[in-house]
Amino acid sequence: MATRNHLYLVDGSGYIFRAYHQLPPLTNRHGTPAGAVYGYTAMLWKLADALDKEEGPTHLAVILDKGSHTFRNEMYDQYKAHRPPPPEDLIPQFPLIREATRAFSLPCIEEDGFEADDIIASYTCKAIEAGWDVTIVSSDKDLMQLIALSSEGGPAVDMLDTMKNERRSAPYVLEKFGVRPDQLGDVLALMGDAVDNVPGVPGIGAKTAAKLIVEYDNLDAVLAAAPTMKPSKMRDNLIEHEPMARLSRQLVALHCEMDLPHTLDELKLDGIPPEPLRNFLEDQGFKALLSRMAAHAPGKEKPDPVAAAAALSDPGTPDFIDLPPIDCDGYEMVTTPERLAAWVAESHASGIIAIDTETDSLDSVAANLVGICLATAPGKACYIPIGHRSSDDMFGEVPQQLSLSEVVAQLKPLFCDPAVLKIGHNIKYDINVLIRHGLDVSPIDDTMVMSFDLDAGQSLAGHGMDEVAHAVLEHSCITFKEVTGTGKKAISFAQVPLDAATRYGGEDADVTWRLWTRFKPRLAQEAATRVYELVDRPLIPVVAGMERAGIKVDRDHLSRLSGRFAQEMARLEEEIHAEAGQPFQIGSTQQLGAILFEKLGYKGGKKGKSGAYSTDVTVLEKMKAEGATIAGLVLDWRQLAKLKSTYTDSLQTQINPDTGRVHTSYSLTGAQTGRLSSNDPNLQNIPIRTETGKQIRDAFIAEPGNVILAADYSQIELRLAAHMADVPTLREAFLRGEDIHAATAKELFGEVNRDTRGRAKTINFAILYGISRWGLAQRLEIDADEAQAMISRYFDRFPGISAYINETLESVRHKGFTQTLFGRKTWFNQIKSPIQHVRQGAERAAINAPIQGTSADIIKRAMVRMGPALREAxxxxxxxxxxxxxxxxxxVPQEDVEAASPIIHRVMAGAAAPMVELSVPLGVEIGTGPSWGAAH
Incomplete structure (x- = not known):
């Protein structure tokens, strides 16, 4: 404990805004925005964690602004007049900030008529008089006026920027502003402040202001000397605006004489009582901070990281191990066979390692291996450079590194050792890179997939390493751009200097290991083990294999389609221009909006913030329904333009020159409900039911002697709805093998014809997506009252669906998440949002999530079982x-189609069992042909 009292004054108001802008958007378990609250709470935790350190606080208070009107507004009515109101999603966080402070049992001080800066200044002056050291937790330049150096062992004032973990004293102010802290107010008065609307002197910026204060020592001297300065615009401004300069000095001056609402002694820290804090963290759903709280419980022994890691693999051990600070300078660069052998031996001994590859491309099938990272425990990591080259490829010296063959020879037994668990963050990518060099990686864990299975929907930030490290470990990772640069100066990772590559790569492996220690215990604690172990983890190598396999594409067919699409677009363009009465750029929404709503005078045009009319698909479809021919033509033109650019043109460039195939990348964490998403290229958005979409699918072909076989679940979401909502009429129709849309039409309309079946089909799917009366009216092109009558009639005929929807919404409002039949959770933090359209969007998604998520789980289980079943046959x-x-x-080889088809059918139809026994059969339709399009 420090020998002298040390007062920490936390600029709560300033920190709220910093946390809001720097952290990703988060919501708490009640659906209230909470990103700033989380950042603020994490900061207080760090301060509380420093209580026993030499520079830690003995006394602490949080200072907040109570209102926007202060004594400065009486001096100058334009003070802060131009500040915009706080963002809409920040306003509900202000009271939560106060709750967080009370949860830490800390004084929270705010006073009418004064800014937080004045309260901080008054307490600082009082503490200095008492001989205390003071640390101001803030980055506000105005507060830097208070910084003071200790003289002859006396008290000192410094600042702590917790976001950057930097302490700032007088030398920092001198370096940044060119003056001493006690001169900073004079500099601020001269330069003014546009944010706070402090006028200053026109034409004088920070550098000129500092130069004047250094030369004349203070503002009074500068203004007194102004008439004697050589003629210039600056001299004239100093003379003309002297009153404003003096007013500005008053506005930036910190008020140090206010009455203190609490004595210094009342700010003493006597520890943080656990219960109020635990209750607050649980109420907000801040799981990472709760985990840390458990790890820092009094009397808790700090286990050895490697020994504790083995315990973490047991679901019966929920404790979190303590983690040492991350030190990127502590990672080893491995460039000799002896050191590599030592790391391999240590990896075998640890039984659990984190791995990561560094490459020169995001395409795992084409990327060159540049280096491999290993971590055997938190803080213990290495980087093995393999493919680095000089930044000057022609004349530079290649850095010392091991040969690829040497590294592969030593790592091969380790990477396939069943006794050593390999952890990766998106390990699918690493599997594909390494297997091309003969390195088979198993068994595996994936922290990105763990994060998704635990926290899907918890935030908008995603599950990438940088986002998860920030949220779970409160660590900001070195970014890729920091080591490779950006723009024209960007270099390949293969050209990154080895020391920088070691810091970056070692951190990747280290952070992965640390994330695993946090996620592995939570899987059992939060009932996510089943979906992770039985659905998602075994899928990783399966999907990796599919990515490597790719699919053959007929380049000539794509080229012909591109030409055909271009001709059709040109024809549509002529018709659109004729309808408009003039040529214009159809792809320009601004020009299109002006044509539709100004020249042609169509009603319903609405301008956005940019000043341009909205011409999105909803607007155009509505206009088309109302008889606007040009709107239908533009929709057709847009679809062709998108298909041409996204598929028929770009797919030709994405054919791998070595394999002659297109290799998409699947994300296991890209869709909130658990569905796989396809990227680079995205093969999931090709239109299914249109002739144009079929023409594109015809470009995906089989190798000679093979055929394409497409196996499709038939109406799986409706089948699951019949089971999950317990709808006897629908369930029995599926058991009898009836046309479900015809059965629905019979129930709703009393007869089955083309029109009623089409309407029933629309209603069947729309209801499962929580559609509103307005949405259904638009789809069926009827009025809202008629649509509502259809919805009511549907619920009357199928009450189980209505009960399912109501029960699902009631459950998600209470728990914050939905679950699939396999236990996959999807969080909906906006389900109680005060913003109506946001809340309604969450409700619609929540209604469908259990059904769509269960469908995703079923096809994933089919994919995992498919390989073994086919190999066994x-x-x-x-x-x-x-x-x-x-x-x-x-x-499928042509001669194997007859044998493979029933096996594929059997695996897909039985994929739910034995985890889930369905009361309806899963229908599977199989087709074959020379192309994907022909297989349908």
Whole structure:
């Protein structure tokens, strides 16, 4: 404990805004925005954690602004007049900030008529008089006026920027502003402040202001000397605006004489009582901070990281191990066979390692391996450079590194050792890179998938390493751009100097290891083990294999389609211009809006913030329904333009020159409900039911001697709805193999014809997506009252659906999440949002999430089981290539089609069992042909 009292004054008001802008958007478990609250709470935790350190606080208070009107507004009515109101999602966080402060049992001080800066200044002056040291927790330049150096062992004032973990004293002020802290107010008065609307002197910026104060020592002297300065615009401004300069000095001056609402002694820290804090963290759903609280419980022994890691693999051990600080300078660069052998031996001994690859491309099938990272415990990591080259490829010296063959020879037994668990963050990528060099990686864990299975929907930030490290470890990772640069100066990772690559790569492995220690215990604690162990983790190598396999694409067919699309677009363009009465750029929403709503005078035009009319698909479809021919033509033109640029043009460039195939990348964490998403290229957005979409699918072909086999679940979401909502009428119709849309039409309309069946089909799917009366009216092109009558009639005929929707919404409002039949959680933090459209959007998504998520889980289980079933039947040559929504696409030797089809059907139809026994059969439709399009 410090020998002298040390007062920490936390600028709560300033920190709220910093946390809001720097942290990703988060919501608490009640659906209230909480990103700033989380950042603020984490900061207080860090301060509380420093109580026993030499520079830690003995006394502490949080200072807040109570209102926007202070004595400065009486001096100058334009003071802070131009400040915009706080962001809408920040306003509800202000009271939570006060709750957080009370949860820490800390004084929270705010006074009418004074800014937080004045309260901080008054307490600082009082503490200095008492001989105390003071640390102001803030980055506000105005407060830097208070910084003072200790003289002959006396008290000192410094500042702590917790966001950057930097302490700032007088030398910092001198370096940043060019003056002493006691001169900073004079500089601020001269330069003014546009944010606070402090006028200053026109034409004088920070550098000129500092130069004047250094030369004349203070503002009074500068203004007194102004008439004697050589003629210049600056001299004239100093003379003309002297009153404003003096007013500005008063505005930036900190008020140090206010009456203190609490004595200094009342700010004493006597520890943080655990219960109020725990209750607050649980109420907000701040799991990372709760975990840390458990790890820092009094009397808790700090286990050895490696020994504790083994315990973490046991679901019965929920404790979190303590983690040492991250030190990127402590990682080892491995450049000799002896040191590599030592790391391999240590990895075998630890039984659990984190791995990461560094490459020169995001395409795992084409990327060159540059280096491999290993971590055997938190803080213990290395980087093995392999493919680095000089930044000057022609004349530079290649850095010393091990050969690829040497590294592969030593790592191969380790990476396939069943006794050593390999952890990665998006390890699918690493598997694909390493297997091309003969390195098979198993068994595996994936912290990105763990994060998704635990916290899908908890934030908008995603599950990438940088986002998760920030949220869970409160650590900001070195960014890729920091080591490779940006723009024209960007270099390949292969050209990054080895010391920088070691810091970056070692951190990747270290952070992965640390994330695993946080996620592994939570899987059992939060009932996520089933979905992770039985659905998602075994899927990782399966999807990796599909990515490597790719699918053959007919380049000539794509080229012909591109030409055809271009001709059709040109024809549509002529018709659109004729309707408009003039040529214009159809792709320009601004020009299109002006044509539609100004020149042609169509009603319903609404301008956005940019000043341009909205011309999105909803607007154009409504206009088309109302008889606007030009709107329908523009929609057709847009679809062709998108298909041409996204598929027929770009797919030709994405054919791998070595394999002659297109290799999409699947994300296991890209869709909140658990569905796989396809990227680079995205093969899941090709239109299914249009002739144009079929023409594009015709470009995906089988190798000679093979056929494409497409196996598609038939109406799986309606089948699941019949089971999950317990709808006897629908369930029995599926059991009898009836046309479900016809059965629905019979129930709703009393007869079945083309029109009633089409309406029933629309209603069946729309209801499961929580559609409103307005949405259904738009889809069926009827008025809202008629749509509401149809919805009511649907619920009357199928009351189980209505009960399912009500129960789902009631449950998600209470728990904050929905669950699939396999236990997959999807969080909906906006379910109680005070903003109506946000809340309603969350409700619609929540209604469908259990059904769509269960569908995703089922097809994933089918994918995992498919390989073993085919191999057991001797059908090793059958390759599963694509997963698109409810469909699996295979490449099958022609002679194996008859044998493979029933096995594929059996695996898909029985994928739910034995985890889930469904009361309806899963229908599977199988087709084959020379192309994907022909297989339908």
């Amino acid at each position: 001797g059908l090793d040559r059958v390759k599963m290539l694509l997963q698109v929504h409810d469909e699996l696409v295979f490449e």
